[in-house]
Amino acid sequence: MRKIGVFVCHCGSNIAATVDVKKVVELALQEQGVVHAEDYPYMCSEAGQVRIAEAIKENKLEGIVVCSCSPRMHEATFRKCAERNGLNPYLVEIANIREHCSWIHKDMAEATEKAVILMRAAVAKVHLNAPLQAGESAVTKRALVIGGGIAGIQTAIDIADAGYKVDIVEKEPSIGGRMSQLDKTFPTLDCSACILTPKMVEAAAHENITIHTWSEVEKVSGFVGNFTVDIRKKARYVDMDKCTGCGICQEKCPSKKPLNEFNRGLNTRSAIYTPFAQAIPNVPVIDANACIKLNTGKCGICEKFCQAGAIDYTQKDEIITEQYGAIVVATGFDTIKLDKYGEYAYNESKDVITSLELERIMNAAGPTKGHLERLSDGKAPKEIVFIQCVGSRCSDDRGKPYCSKICCMYTAKHAMLIRDKYPDTNVTVFYIDVRTPGKNFDEFYRRAVEDYGVNYVKGQVGKVAPQPDGSLMVHGVDLLENKQILKKADMVVLATAIEPNPDVRKIATMLTASIDTNNFLTEAHPKLRPVESPTAGVFLSGVCQGPKDIPETVAQAGAAAVKVIGLLAKDKLKTNPCTAKADELRCNGCSQCANVCPYGAISYETRQVNDHGIREDRRIAVVNSALCQGCGACTVTCPSGAMDLQGFSNRQIIAEVDAICR
Amino acid sequence: MQELINKAKTLLESGEVARVLGWKKGEYEYDPEPAFFETSESLKDFVYNGFCGANLSKYMIEAGKKEGKTLVFLKPCDSYSYNQLLREHRVDREKAYIVGVGCKGKLAVSKIPFEGILNISGAEYPDAAETLTVETLYGTETIAYKDAMLERCHVCKGKEHVVYDELIGESADTVDADRFAEVERIEAMSPEEKFAFFQSELSKCIRCNACRNVCPACSCRKCVFDSTAFDSEQKANTTSFEEKMFHIIRAFHVAGRCTDCGECSRVCPQGIPLHLFNRKFIKDINALYGEYQAGSDLESKAPLTNFTTEDAEPGVGRG
Numbered sequence: 001m002r003k004i005g006v007f008v009c010h011c012g013s014n015i016a017a018t019v020d021v022k023k024v025v026e027l028a029l030q031e032q033g034v035v036h037a038e039d040y041p042y043m044c045s046e047a048g049q050v051r052i053a054e055a056i057k058e059n060k061l062e063g064i065v066v067c068s069c070s071p072r073m074h075e076a077t078f079r080k081c082a083e084r085n086g087l088n089p090y091l092v093e094i095a096n097i098r099e100h101c102s103w104i105h106k107d108m109a110e111a112t113e114k115a116v117i118l119m120r121a122a123v124a125k126v127h128l129n130a131p132l133q134a135g136e137s138a139v140t141k142r143a144l145v146i147g148g149g150i151a152g153i154q155t156a157i158d159i160a161d162a163g164y165k166v167d168i169v170e171k172e173p174s175i176g177g178r179m180s181q182l183d184k185t186f187p188t189l190d191c192s193a194c195i196l197t198p199k200m201v202e203a204a205a206h207e208n209i210t211i212h213t214w215s216e217v218e219k220v221s222g223f224v225g226n227f228t229v230d231i232r233k234k235a236r237y238v239d240m241d242k243c244t245g246c247g248i249c250q251e252k253c254p255s256k257k258p259l260n261e262f263n264r265g266l267n268t269r270s271a272i273y274t275p276f277a278q279a280i281p282n283v284p285v286i287d288a289n290a291c292i293k294l295n296t297g298k299c300g301i302c303e304k305f306c307q308a309g310a311i312d313y314t315q316k317d318e319i320i321t322e323q324y325g326a327i328v329v330a331t332g333f334d335t336i337k338l339d340k341y342g343e344y345a346y347n348e349s350k351d352v353i354t355s356l357e358l359e360r361i362m363n364a365a366g367p368t369k370g371h372l373e374r375l376s377d378g379k380a381p382k383e384i385v386f387i388q389c390v391g392s393r394c395s396d397d398r399g400k401p402y403c404s405k406i407c408c409m410y411t412a413k414h415a416m417l418i419r420d421k422y423p424d425t426n427v428t429v430f431y432i433d434v435r436t437p438g439k440n441f442d443e444f445y446r447r448a449v450e451d452y453g454v455n456y457v458k459g460q461v462g463k464v465a466p467q468p469d470g471s472l473m474v475h476g477v478d479l480l481e482n483k484q485i486l487k488k489a490d491m492v493v494l495a496t497a498i499e500p501n502p503d504v505r506k507i508a509t510m511l512t513a514s515i516d517t518n519n520f521l522t523e524a525h526p527k528l529r530p531v532e533s534p535t536a537g538v539f540l541s542g543v544c545q546g547p548k549d550i551p552e553t554v555a556q557a558g559a560a561a562v563k564v565i566g567l568l569a570k571d572k573l574k575t576n577p578c579t580a581k582a583d584e585l586r587c588n589g590c591s592q593c594a595n596v597c598p599y600g601a602i603s604y605e606t607r608q609v610n611d612h613g614i615r616e617d618r619r620i621a622v623v624n625s626a627l628c629q630g631c632g633a634c635t636v637t638c639p640s641g642a643m644d645l646q647g648f649s650n651r652q653i654i655a656e657v658d659a660i661c662r
Numbered sequence: 663m664q665e666l667i668n669k670a671k672t673l674l675e676s677g678e679v680a681r682v683l684g685w686k687k688g689e690y691e692y693d694p695e696p697a698f699f700e701t702s703e704s705l706k707d708f709v710y711n712g713f714c715g716a717n718l719s720k721y722m723i724e725a726g727k728k729e730g731k732t733l734v735f736l737k738p739c740d741s742y743s744y745n746q747l748l749r750e751h752r753v754d755r756e757k758a759y760i761v762g763v764g765c766k767g768k769l770a771v772s773k774i775p776f777e778g779i780l781n782i783s784g785a786e787y788p789d790a791a792e793t794l795t796v797e798t799l800y801g802t803e804t805i806a807y808k809d810a811m812l813e814r815c816h817v818c819k820g821k822e823h824v825v826y827d828e829l830i831g832e833s834a835d836t837v838d839a840d841r842f843a844e845v846e847r848i849e850a851m852s853p854e855e856k857f858a859f860f861q862s863e864l865s866k867c868i869r870c871n872a873c874r875n876v877c878p879a880c881s882c883r884k885c886v887f888d889s890t891a892f893d894s895e896q897k898a899n900t901t902s903f904e905e906k907m908f909h910i911i912r913a914f915h916v917a918g919r920c921t922d923c924g925e926c927s928r929v930c931p932q933g934i935p936l937h938l939f940n941r942k943f944i945k946d947i948n949a950l951y952g953e954y955q956a957g958s959d960l961e962s963k964a965p966l967t968n969f970t971t972e973d974a975e976p977g978v979g980r981g
Contacts, residue, residue, distance in 0.1 A: 506971055509969075509971050583891075585883070585884065586883060586884050586889070586891070587883075588750070588752065588882055588883055589752075590751060590752060591749075591750060592750070592967050595964065595968060596967045596968075596969075604751075611883070616727065619751050637966075637967060639882055639886075639915040639916075640882035640883065640885070640886060640889075641886045641891060641892060650892055651891065654892060654894075
């Protein structure tokens with residue numbers, strides 16, 4: 001019987017106010033093998049750890065249970081404490097009596113009862129813990145950034161500046177992302193392209209950065225420090241090395257029907273195209289769906305005009321395989337689809353547009369060359385209504401429950417720019433709240449109201465009704481005046497909610513990185529580890545983690561880069577010894593474990609086994625402990641119980657369950 | 663039947679196969695049992711008739727460990743079990759010569775409600791008799807062939823063999839019932855009714871392990887219930903073990919791999935409809951991940967050991 005010590009933490013009043021810690025100590029002493037139990041206000045403090053150290057020495061403890069917060073918080077702390085005092089760190093168990101107990105219960109008697117049960121389960125488990133040894137693995141000194149928007153560009157530049165190689169994978173023909181579509185940026189009103197394009201150029205010119213545009217991540221395997229990634233380089237049909245970017249192909253291309261994605265479908269582009277003039281790389285791609293040559297075999301005009309001989313209709317998608325030590329997700333966002341918001345007549349009227357579409361209309365390179373005009377008749381709008389929170393802060397399933405965070409500011413920007421350039425145009429903004437926390441943000445909004453005369457109305461719009469004369473009747477409500485408003489408008493702009501890029505689900509699945517119900521990637525800790533995914537070696541940059549504006553995105557991009565640099569700076573990583581292991585006498589060789597293993601860590605070999613005197617060749621599962629991440633999927637799939645997870649063995653789990661059900 | 667014996671003889675005598683796996687006459691007409699035949703002479707006891715419900719695929723695990731090829735006779739539904747074992751690397755296709763045999767539906771003697779049975783005619787293969795004539799101590803009785811058929815034949819998977827080297831004989835259409843009707847009836851029960859239903863059925867269990875031993879999916883070298891590694895043998899001593907754990911755990915272990923061959927229910931001496939557990943899993947798998955028939959091929963990804971982004975996420979949507 002092992003000698004076990006139990007240490008019950010008060011966590012100040014976090015635990016002690018709801019759990020009778022003295023009672024937990026008292027009952028712990030009645031558990032089999034428990035020779036020492038005590039409580040202390042802060043077990044994680046230096047003084048608390050000294051008490052653990054002394055107890056280990058005095059009682060020659062062979063296992064300890066700390067009843068405290070989540071193991072995600074302090075398991076490492078207590079393991080290190082045990083290790084310093086001569087106890088194998090894997091002989092430490094945490095009973096989470098804070099998150100799992102005191103924080104979620106109000107009644108002291110109930111909470112105490114549960115804390116005692118959790119303590120018992122941990123004691124039962126620690127009796128069966130094996131003294132495991134961590135291994136080591138090498139680190140590939142190269143990072144992958146998925147997404148080439150401002151977040152990905154900034155992260156890549158910061159990593160590259162530190163001396164590490166970085167690859168950017170961007171699915172569009174050019175890097176630049178959403179920011180390249182914006183006209184001006186708040187709160188300084190400087191031109192988006194003017195501040196973004198130098199960064200794009202810097203990234204492209206950086207000796208440590210490789211950019212794969214028109215490419216997608218196809219497959220990810222491996223683990224922190226040692227990822228193997230397949231990247232699909234989609235056929236561009238243009239030789240990147242030969243193309244000079246002269247643009248004649250786009251001019252001459254007879255297929256001019258495809259909608260221009262960069263301009264949000266407000267106009268069309270040629271089948272061979274670069275999304276915008278400052279594209280990087282400045283090499284066009286051929287849209288295979290629209291290209292006449294690729295679809296009918298006839299045409300070939302671009303090839304004829306290309307002086308450089310860069311057009312190559314025979315190009316095929318190419319898969320390249322690269323090794324990385326760290327992966328940064330910077331997949332950004334899109335605006336939500338407005339199909340469920342029929343009341344705003346978005347699909348009925350060309351003059352009801354999203355803010356991102358307005359951004360393109362106001363941009364000199366946009367579909368109207370920067371002139372503010374109605375898309376229906378080209379007339380200048382004299383009355384514009386902005387509707388806030390379209391799909392944001394939504395309590396039903398049509399929209400998103402969260403605040404998209406950027407809309408209040410960009411609407412103030414739009415309103416201000418319009419009033420500045422077209423002083424005879426009236427601007428009305430319907431809002432729920434105006435949210436402008438941020439440096440110089442509220443001042444910016446107040447300028448819109450006070451200096452530019454933008455009419456802010458607190459209240460929502462119930463309906464936008466297109467009128468026979470081409471105008472739009474906006475049915476709204478003014479909550480401060482408590483009256484209904486009917487306003488005739490020439491243009492309505494919807495501050496459409498943003499959502500993570502839909503591709504992120506696929507990417508998160510490949511990376512085994514968790515995502516929340518809104519498809520935002522989850523942080524390892526929402527406050528203390530905001531740029532790391534819970535999956536080791538995967539980092540988060542930009543809106544894929546949550547709505548944010550450009551300054552915040554750039555700040556987070558830098559933070560993610562620092563985390564990557566910290567990882568790549570290491571030569572070796574300690575590997576988790578809690579990996580799966582197959583019992584050769586029980587293994588059926590049925591491959592079910594290999595089928596469910598998300599890390600490809602299981603293979604098979606045929607070897608002779610001696611099963612109680614019977615020698616026979618059997619197909620046996622073999623776990624590559626460097627690849628195994630200890631997820632346990634194999635152990636629950638194995639019908640014969642041959643697969644076991646070290647540190648979380650079937651026996652240990654059942655001992656815990658038995659202790660709980662006792 | 664003679665055609666099968668001739669085939670077996672030829673292959674045995676030519677040395678192409680070292681043994682034949684088939685069915686051997688039992689004490690009565692209605693209780694043939696699986697058997698290996700290693701000589702032409704021993705084939706005199708070979709039998710194939712309406713009572714040869716036994717699925718021979720699982721015996722191929724042992725056969726695979728022996729020297730030489732084994733000729734095995736598989737009915738269409740048995741071939742699914744064999745395929746599933748092949749997927750799980752439990753049998754060696756190289757060491758099997760598979761003759762797919764025709765089937766006109768198999769019989770359950772328990773469905774013949776006469777005492778003192780002496781002889782039954784009409785079960786011979788390929789005789790397509792619609793009526794069984796049963797000679798008893800008390801006179802001659804008749805029963806429609808269909809009425810004496812195993813439950814599984816009323817919901818037959820089909821006449822096609824999914825794996826074979828050659829085919830002998832024709833199969834008959836026997837489907838006349840909805841495979842999931844009974845599952846749906848139980849699903850409609852209240853939780854209390856369900857519990858009462860299963861408790862009353864499972865309390866009949868005598869833990870003879872016949873279901874486990876016959877089940878082609880239950881092919882573990884060491885069953886968890888017999889293992890000392892999990893302390894489960896102690897739990898097996900509790901009186902409610904069969905009612906509350908054994909069959910449910912077994913159903914979980916074979917979920918996604920069970921071909922619905924129905925052997926568990928066929929061999930249960932207590933007449934417990936054990937297949938209903940497996941069929942509930944199959945119905946749920948079909949509903950959540952799309953139609954899936956275990957053992958139908960070697961390539962498709964099994965829904966429970968495969969992940970796709972389109973997978974149903976329990977708790978999201980279905981609650």
